[in-house]
Amino acid sequence: MLPSTAVIFPAAGKSQRFGGKEKKPFALIDNRAVWLRTVEQFVNRDEIKQLIIVISEEDLEMFKRKFGANIMFFDIQIVTGGKERFESVENALEILKPEIELVAIHDAVRPCLTSSFIDTVFKAAAVHGAAIPAIEVADTLKESAHGNFVDKTVSRKGLWQAQTPQVFQKKILVEAFEKRGSIKEPITDDAQLVECLGQKVKLVPGLKTNIKITSSEDLGLVDLILKNKKPDKVRPLRPFEDDDLYR
Ligand SMILES: Nc1ccn([C@@H]2O[C@H](COP(=O)(O)OP(=O)(O)OP(=O)(O)O)[C@@H](O)[C@H]2O)c(=O)n1
Numbered sequence: 145m146l147p148s149t150a151v152i153f154p155a156a157g158k159s160q161r162f163g164g165k166e167k168k169p170f171a172l173i174d175n176r177a178v179w180l181r182t183v184e185q186f187v188n189r190d191e192i193k194q195l196i197i198v199i200s201e202e203d204l205e206m207f208k209r210k211f212g213a214n215i216m217f218f219d220i221q222i223v224t225g226g227k228e229r230f231e232s233v234e235n236a237l238e239i240l241k242p243e244i245e246l247v248a249i250h251d252a253v254r255p256c257l258t259s260s261f262i263d264t265v266f267k268a269a270a271v272h273g274a275a276i277p278a279i280e281v282a283d284t285l286k287e288s289a290h291g292n293f294v295d296k297t298v299s300r301k302g303l304w305q306a307q308t309p310q311v312f313q314k315k316i317l318v319e320a321f322e323k324r325g326s327i328k329e330p331i332t333d334d335a336q337l338v339e340c341l342g343q344k345v346k347l348v349p350g351l352k353t354n355i356k357i358t359s360s361e362d363l364g365l366v367d368l369i370l371k372n373k374k375p376d377k378v379r380p381l382r383p384f385e386d387d388d389l390y391r
């Protein structure tokens with residue numbers, strides 16, 4: 145049995161790159177909002193004792209009005225978002241229940257994951273204290289300052305694309321957020337704060353289908369993935385054996 149776990153779903157961004165008529169967590173895929181499709185991947189798991197969604201101040205009234213029944217059904221708590229993603233997560237950390245041991249943070253806009261994939265990341269975090277899924281960069285990388293012509297080709301060696309859920313022992317994550325003041329670079333995921341503590345973060349093979357909806361064309365891709373995959377039959381890119389967790 146996995147340790148008692150809370151899942152935080154940041155959904156308080158501005159969806160600027162999405163450019164749709166509503167923000168991406170509330171966009172519909174086959175008549176069901178993206179955030180609902182994401183959260184439902186995590187319900188009915190014995191180790192999950194708390195669900196928290198982060199919603200921006202300006203969306204709160206709409207969210208409660210439109211999704212009241214779903215909020216009750218999932219027993220999901222709502223927290224107000226911050227300006228940056230990490231500030232949204234920080235607000236959610238404040239209401240963690242005392243019995244929580246592991247905290248998973250999963251973008252509300254990544255609905256294409258499977259329960260075996262969640263199992264693998266959760267188990268790795270239980271063993272190592274911190275774990276994230278990631279995919280090794282497969283394409284050739286070009287640098288272009290202005291996005292019109294190539295400046296140069298850069299090495300992809302050792303580069304990985306981070307996904308969510310990112311999962312941490314509560315005390316490690318809380319300490320990482322307390323010490324975040326010393327970080328000067330932009331903070332784009334939660335693992336970055338934990339890395340800065342000097343804590344090792346275990347890499348777990350990411351799922352190719354676990355895409356983050358960023359622009360509106362991603363909605364069509366997600367729709368295709370959800371319609372064409374039997375979610376729990378999707379395997380990680382490389383089979384990940386339990387032994388791998390301890391390396
Ligand atoms: N201040 C913020 C910023 C982002 N997010 C959430 O974090 C997830 C991943 O962020 P991203 O894809 O960058 O979303 P946006 O910030 O909304 O996108 P954009 O940069 O295009 O505005 C999304 O579910 C988003 O709602 C959040 O809760 N609070």
Ligand SMILES: C[C@](O)(CO)[C@H](O)COP(=O)(O)O
Pocket residue numbers: 229251305306307308332333334356
């Ligand atoms: C957390 C994340 O989804 C991992 O890939 C990503 O870092 C979010 O980045 P964004 O800049 O908020 O899109």
